[in-house]
Amino acid sequence: MFLDQLSNGLALGSIYALTAIGFTMVYGIIRLINFVHGDIYMMGAFFALTALTVLGLPIVVSFIIGMIGSVVVGLMIAKFAYKPVFEAPRINLFLCAIGAAIFLENYAMLVWGPQTQSFPDIIQNQSYNFLGLKFTTLQLIILGTAVVLMVILTYIVKYTKMGRAMRCTSQDVDAAKLMGINTNHVIYFTFAIGSSLGAAAGILVGMYYKAVYPMMGFTSGLKAFVAAVIGGIGSIPGAMIGGIIMGIAETLGAAYISSGYRDAIAFIILIFILLVRPSGILGNSAKEKV
Amino acid sequence: MKKIMWLLVIVMVISLLAGCSSNTATGGGGAEEIYIASANPMTGDSAQFGDMKVKAIQLALDEVNEAGGINGAKVSLLVGDDTGNPKEAPNVAQRFADDKKVLAVIGHWNSSCTLAARGIYNDAGMPVITDSVNKDITDGSTPYLYRISLTDTTQAEYLAEYAYEVMGKRKVGIMYTSNDFGAGITADFSRVFEEKGGVVVATETYHEGQSIDFTPQLTKLRNEDPDLMFIAGYYVETALIAQQAQSVGLDVPMLGTDGISSEELIRLGGTAVEGILFTGFFHPQVKYPGTEEFVTSFREKYNREPDTYAALAYDSAKIILKAIEEKGATREGIKSYLSEVKDFPGVAGPISFDDKNDVTRGIIILEVKNLEIVPAEVQP
Numbered sequence: 008m009f010l011d012q013l014s015n016g017l018a019l020g021s022i023y024a025l026t027a028i029g030f031t032m033v034y035g036i037i038r039l040i041n042f043v044h045g046d047i048y049m050m051g052a053f054f055a056l057t058a059l060t061v062l063g064l065p066i067v068v069s070f071i072i073g074m075i076g077s078v079v080v081g082l083m084i085a086k087f088a089y090k091p092v093f094e095a096p097r098i099n100l101f102l103c104a105i106g107a108a109i110f111l112e113n114y115a116m117l118v119w120g121p122q123t124q125s126f127p128d129i130i131q132n133q134s135y136n137f138l139g140l141k142f143t144t145l146q147l148i149i150l151g152t153a154v155v156l157m158v159i160l161t162y163i164v165k166y167t168k169m170g171r172a173m174r175c176t177s178q179d180v181d182a183a184k185l186m187g188i189n190t191n192h193v194i195y196f197t198f199a200i201g202s203s204l205g206a207a208a209g210i211l212v213g214m215y216y217k218a219v220y221p222m223m224g225f226t227s228g229l230k231a232f233v234a235a236v237i238g239g240i241g242s243i244p245g246a247m248i249g250g251i252i253m254g255i256a257e258t259l260g261a262a263y264i265s266s267g268y269r270d271a272i273a274f275i276i277l278i279f280i281l282l283v284r285p286s287g288i289l290g291n292s293a294k295e296k297v
Numbered sequence: 298m299k300k301i302m303w304l305l306v307i308v309m310v311i312s313l314l315a316g317c318s319s320n321t322a323t324g325g326g327g328a329e330e331i332y333i334a335s336a337n338p339m340t341g342d343s344a345q346f347g348d349m350k351v352k353a354i355q356l357a358l359d360e361v362n363e364a365g366g367i368n369g370a371k372v373s374l375l376v377g378d379d380t381g382n383p384k385e386a387p388n389v390a391q392r393f394a395d396d397k398k399v400l401a402v403i404g405h406w407n408s409s410c411t412l413a414a415r416g417i418y419n420d421a422g423m424p425v426i427t428d429s430v431n432k433d434i435t436d437g438s439t440p441y442l443y444r445i446s447l448t449d450t451t452q453a454e455y456l457a458e459y460a461y462e463v464m465g466k467r468k469v470g471i472m473y474t475s476n477d478f479g480a481g482i483t484a485d486f487s488r489v490f491e492e493k494g495g496v497v498v499a500t501e502t503y504h505e506g507q508s509i510d511f512t513p514q515l516t517k518l519r520n521e522d523p524d525l526m527f528i529a530g531y532y533v534e535t536a537l538i539a540q541q542a543q544s545v546g547l548d549v550p551m552l553g554t555d556g557i558s559s560e561e562l563i564r565l566g567g568t569a570v571e572g573i574l575f576t577g578f579f580h581p582q583v584k585y586p587g588t589e590e591f592v593t594s595f596r597e598k599y600n601r602e603p604d605t606y607a608a609l610a611y612d613s614a615k616i617i618l619k620a621i622e623e624k625g626a627t628r629e630g631i632k633s634y635l636s637e638v639k640d641f642p643g644v645a646g647p648i649s650f651d652d653k654n655d656v657t658r659g660i661i662i663l664e665v666k667n668l669e670i671v672p673a674e675v676q677p
Contacts, residue, residue: 008520011545015512022510121344123533125565132544143544216509216537218565226507261513266501267475269508 010139012262013255017140020254021150022212026227027234027246028156029204032164035241036177036197038097042104043084044205045228046111049221051077051206052213053119056126066129074206080111081202085195093194108228115221123220126213145215152211156204157247163200164243173197177241233277239290248288252276331372331626333358333617334393335610336404336414338381342506345561346406350428350610351376352599354403357614360594367622379405383413390414394421400621401631403613405429406606408478415439424620424631426613428606430555431477435653443635443654445609449478452554452576453485455660459677460525460552461493464574470523470549471500472514472538474530482529482554498523505534511541519547526550532557535573536566543569550574558605563668570665577663579608579645580672591644605645612643 026048033041055073058064064072088107092099132143142150164170175183176193184190212227213219230253238249253273260272280287335354337347351374358372366372375396377389386405393399394417401424405411408431418425419439427434432448447455460466469490473479479502487497498521501514515538518526526542526549528535535557542548553575562570581592581602591611595603603611616638617631624630640647646658664673 008516011516012513015510015516015545018512019510121340121342122561123565125536125567128567134544217540217567218509218533218537220533222506223509258513262517266503266514266517269513270504 008262011141012258014140014142016255016258017150017251018142018146018254019258020251021146021153022208022215022250023230023234023253024247024250025149025153025156025208025211026205026231027238027250028153028160028243029201029208030228030231031235031238031240031246032160032204032243033197033201034235035164035243036173037194038177039089039100039104040232041201042101042228042232043081043088043107043111044201044231045224045226046108046115047077047081047084047202047205047224048209048212048227049115049219049224050080050111050209051202052126052209052219052223053115053221054206055210056124056213056219057119059127059129070207070210073210074203077202077206077209078199081198081205082195085198089194089198108224112221112225119221121221123218126217126219128217129214145211149211149215152207153247153250156207157243160200160204160243169193169196230273233273236287237277237280239287242287242289245287245289252288329370330398331367331370331621332375332396332398332400333372333614334375334377334396334399334402334404336377336379336386336389336393336402337406338410339376339378341380341382343381343406345559346606347378347381347404349604349607350403350406352601353595353603353607353611354614356591356595356598357611357618359598361618367618367626370626372618372621375399377404379407379410379414381407381410383407383409386410386414387417390417394418394423399423400626400628401425401617403427403610403617408434411442415442418442422628422632424617424628424635426617426635428609428613431481435655437653440654441632443650443656445613445648445656446555446578447658447660448655449482449554450485451655452660453482454489455677456527456552456554456576457486457489457493457495459574459662460527461490461495463675463677464525464550464552466525466550467495468498468521468523469495469525469527470498470518470521471527472511472518472530473500473502473528474505474534475502476505478556479529483527486527486529503530503534505531509534509537511538512545515542515545515547519545524549525552528553528557530554530556532559532562533565536562536570539566539569539573555605558663558670560602560604560670563665563670568668571668573665574673575663577605577661577670577672578658579603579605580661580663580670582672583661585644585646586642588644608643608645612641612645612648615643616641616648 030044051073054076055069058069058072084107088103135142172188172193176190180190234249234253235246238245256276257269257273261269335351337350339347362371379386379389403426408429411427411429411434419441425442426445428446430449432450435444473483499518551573555576557575558577620631620634624634639649649657662673663670
């Protein structure tokens with residue numbers, strides 16, 4: 008029973024982790040709590056589903072179309088919703104993010120309808136046993152994708168020229184500009200990567216639960232936010248850890264305390280961690296310039 | 298910038314005016330036209346149910362109008378949208394209640410909407426026929442409101458009896474959605490099932506729309522080793538629960554409520570919902586006088602299969618039209634007809650209302666077989 012619930016928790020946790028990675032990266036660079044992330048995730052799932060069912064394309068192509076579509080949406084939001092208020096106080100940017108999120112949800116309802124759509128069975132789901140933990144193929148793919156994306160992103164941010172530019176921009180936009188960094192470029196690049204990560208998460212989750220609907224990004228966005236904060240917002244490995252902790256806590260809470268309180272449990276953990284470590288598990292408050 | 302603002306203001310004012318005029322444009326038509334109204338969700342999560350109901354009501358009206366109307370007067374339908382939201386339902390109700398030409402209302406689909414709106418209708422003396430299931434709707438405080446579907450209590454009692462007597466199950470595990478509908482039906486089901494001698498081994502809950510991962514609850518249920526899983530929820534979650542039950546290895550028969558009586562269940566759940574049993578009030582293969590004609594003309598007109606809600610809405614419209622024919626085109630007349638009608642021949646079975654304004658009818662048990670909804674082999 009315990010090991011079964013642990014596998015359930017790991018599976019759910021890797022989904023949270025996958026969603027939280029893109030979320031935390033955008034925060035790390037632009038210091039924006041990107042509430043559109045959940046809806047980009049939803050758009051990605053819908054784009055891929057449309058490519059798959061309406062256009063009849065194979066899954067890999069649909070997956071790429073979903074990611075490209077989301078990148079376009081993400082860049083448009085960055086251009087039309089964020090850029091005009093970028094110099095204004097952060098709260099304006101934040102409100103624009105919420106507005107853009109509401110817009111995307113309603114746009115999806117208009118185009119695809121409010122009903123839940125089913126994602127066709129594509130991957131042969133097999134069960135594996137590992138030290139008493141049970142996994143299915145799709146769960147492994149999700150966990151694997153989360154780990155691979157985490158490694159790639161950490162590499163990009165830490166070891167490439169673009170990554171250095173991103174870190175500079177995150178520390179001080181004006182100084183970065185003076186040093187000859189094209190900060191606009193960096194910001195759009197960040198949003199493009201963040202959106203493609205969101206889309207990848209959305210498509211995989213859609214495939215896993217076989218359900219895609221316009222409001223799917225709302226709670227996921229919130230949970231990703233919590234996971235990112237638990238892990239230390241801005242820290243990419245932190246998002247991974249935060250996601251897994253949340254997934255396991257929620258599942259074990261539902262199993263051993265009460266299934267009615269599973270969401271409450273996730274938020275209680277958030278409050279607890281913020282009390283003990285205000286900057287999250289892997290967060291480092293010293294780095295931040297005030 | 299200023300110009301654009303003015304333009305926006307003008308557009309808004311025009312749209313407001315247009316909204317008003319559509320309400321009053323045809324007022325004062327007198328005896329030539331008769332109006333009844335539909336107040337159901339046309340947008341939002343329950344939109345498809347409202348859509349089916351309006352289609353069915355329109356079909357009933359078209360049939361009457363093609364036959365020359367009621368004493369020469371044509372009948373028209375006004376469609377309101379409560380969006381499935383109890384905050385919006387009173388607005389819709391108030392609009393119809395104030396509109397003197399509206400003689401009767403068919404609706405609200407969601408129980409919480411009906412509960413929110415029923416007082417307004419009752420104060421205006423507006424006869425209403427609803428298909429919401431919450432038992433508090435007919436608590437005697439709103440004599441103008443009639444219910445054409447069974448209450449959740451009656452349904453739960455039928456289901457518990459079916460599970461114990463017909464299916465021969467003794468150990469049930471329950472998954473329910475934590476709202477009035479799910480909690481109410483779970484309490485009544487457990488009570489009757491335990492009175493009969495069965496055991497409820499586990500009761501687990503979930504919040505609709507907040508999580509689509511049910512594996513912790515299902516793993517818990519599996520460990521209690523039930524021989525039946527009763528799911529008191531709607532079709533989206535039920536489809537997901539059925540799929541995830543398979544993946545955690547909970548392989549027992551499933552029993553559901555009328556909340557999953559929809560073709561969408563099969564579209565979402567696929568083979569995982571094969572064999573699931575649930576309540577229905579109508580099925581094209583369960584024939585009463587008029588059922589076949591209704592199903593044929595519905596298919597012809599809309600190219601779709603009518604579902605339970607369509608059939609009940611069609612019967613509601615028919616009974617109101619009959620009332621207008623018998624007692625004249627007034628709200629009071631319709632109400633007095635509804636209070637005395639006996640065995641009105643409906644396509645989902647004969648309709649009479651008891652002293653609490655609840656319909657007296659049985660249930661049908663439906664089953665998903667070869668990815669189609671058919672009546673189950675053994676009926677209660």
